[in-house]
Amino acid sequence: MKKKQPLLYLVDDQKIVNFVNQKVIENAGVACEMLAFEDPREALVKLTDLVPDYILLDIQMPEVNGWQFLESLQRQQCRSKVVMVTSSTSPLDRKRAASFDAVVDYIVKPLSVEEVQKLSQQHCSH
Amino acid sequence: MGQTATLFRYEALSKVTSKVFNSTSLEELNAVLHQHLKYIFDFSFFRIAVDFKEPLSLSYTGANSFVERETFQWLAHENSLIATQIPISEPFTSEGFEAYKLTPTNDAHTLYAWHHFFKECHMCITLVQPKEATLFWSETDVLLMLSEIVVAKVSKLAYLDLIDRKNKELALALTEIERQNEDIQAIVSNQESIIEQRTNELREKNKTLLEIATINAHSLREPLARILGLIQVAKGLTNKEERDLTIEYLSASAEELDQRLQDIIARSTQHFKESLQ
Numbered sequence: 179m180k181k182k183q184p185l186l187y188l189v190d191d192q193k194i195v196n197f198v199n200q201k202v203i204e205n206a207g208v209a210c211e212m213l214a215f216e217d218p219r220e221a222l223v224k225l226t227d228l229v230p231d232y233i234l235l236d237i238q239m240p241e242v243n244g245w246q247f248l249e250s251l252q253r254q255q256c257r258s259k260v261v262m263v264t265s266s267t268s269p270l271d272r273k274r275a276a277s278f279d280a281v282v283d284y285i286v287k288p289l290s291v292e293e294v295q296k297l298s299q300q301h302c303s304h
Numbered sequence: 305m306g307q308t309a310t311l312f313r314y315e316a317l318s319k320v321t322s323k324v325f326n327s328t329s330l331e332e333l334n335a336v337l338h339q340h341l342k343y344i345f346d347f348s349f350f351r352i353a354v355d356f357k358e359p360l361s362l363s364y365t366g367a368n369s370f371v372e373r374e375t376f377q378w379l380a381h382e383n384s385l386i387a388t389q390i391p392i393s394e395p396f397t398s399e400g401f402e403a404y405k406l407t408p409t410n411d412a413h414t415l416y417a418w419h420h421f422f423k424e425c426h427m428c429i430t431l432v433q434p435k436e437a438t439l440f441w442s443e444t445d446v447l448l449m450l451s452e453i454v455v456a457k458v459s460k461l462a463y464l465d466l467i468d469r470k471n472k473e474l475a476l477a478l479t480e481i482e483r484q485n486e487d488i489q490a491i492v493s494n495q496e497s498i499i500e501q502r503t504n505e506l507r508e509k510n511k512t513l514l515e516i517a518t519i520n521a522h523s524l525r526e527p528l529a530r531i532l533g534l535i536q537v538a539k540g541l542t543n544k545e546e547r548d549l550t551i552e553y554l555s556a557s558a559e560e561l562d563q564r565l566q567d568i569i570a571r572s573t574q575h576f577k578e579s580l581q
Binding site for chain 2: 192194195197198199201202205238265266267268286287288289290291
């Protein structure tokens with residue numbers, strides 16, 4: 179029986195970023211299913227019935243920012259792992275991200291093929 | 305002169321001496337002498353004059369007493385006493401004594417006067433008595449003794465007065481210094497608070513500038529990161545539709561980057577102009 183592919187949520191208010199991230203992951207040759215959300219609130223609703231293995235999350239977004247999104251995940255006791263993908267190079271943001279148990283990595287945009295392959299080896303070694 | 309009278313006189317002298325010693329002001333000393341001199345010897349007029357740094361005289365008639373300091377002047381016979389230092393014993397003439405309201409008949413009284421040095425100062429003692437009251441040598445001793453005691457006390461009071469005045473001057477000076485210190489302290493603390501205020505203003509401005517710089521960097525990095533990502537992705541695209549989409553995205557992101565740069569330049573220019581005003 180074919181092993182089930184991991185499910186990824188791409189959460190970024192910029193559809194261009196979601197497009198880039200999706201293409202980079204495809205180019206990296208990582209087999210997975212992807213769902214892209216420009217509105218973080220939609221992602222929060224969706225994960226109540228379809229829990230992703232990973233979430234690529236931006237920080238600066240209108241309506242619900244990355245930190246509020248992470249707090250919602252905590253409240254929902256969601257077990258998805260989160261990789262922050264942000265344009266912020268601030269050490270303060272990096273430190274704050276690390277304070278959330280769900281966050282497994284912090285990547286400064288743009289996401290690269292090499293980083294995706296590295297992540298895949300570290301977290302999906304099957 | 306009888307022995308009893310002499311004893312009585314010495315007792316009176318002892319009493320006056322003690323009162324003189326206890327006097328705390330020239331006024332009190334004058335009152336003591338005015339009241340008690342008559343118990344020591346008979347006199348129509350008695351005067352002690354001394355030329356301290358601030359010369360002074362104490363003069364007594366039966367009814368009045370006179371303390372002269374600012375108005376002090378040597379009397380005519382005192383000037384000749386200072387010049388010759390030879391004691392005077394002569395018929396009294398009231399000329400020159402008008403200020404003391406003396407009314408003795410000219411030839412009925414005798415004027416006695418002696419000169420002494422008191423701590424290198426000239427001291428003149430003058431006594432006017434009725435002619436019939438003959439002066440004994442023992443009485444001149446008593447007068448000299450009393451005069452020296454009085455002058456010593458006057459000298460002491462003058463020094464105490466001087467010390468008191470100096471102390472008051474020092475106290476005034478000290479008050480002035482304290483007041484000026486307070487003024488200086490007020491100026492210093494005012495300047496300190498101005499400096500602190502300016503420092504705080506500068507700190508706030510620096511903080512604002514740093515925040516603006518940080519926000520600018522972040523806002524620029526966002527479209528730039530997108531462009532970098534798109535370029536990376538474009539290399540591997542074979543699908544024409546996706547390539548066209550990527551070019552469209554690149555164009556939109558580059559325009560956004562340009563717009564953000566222009567905003568920053570406009571805001572920085574405005575901020576710079578405001579800070580110059």
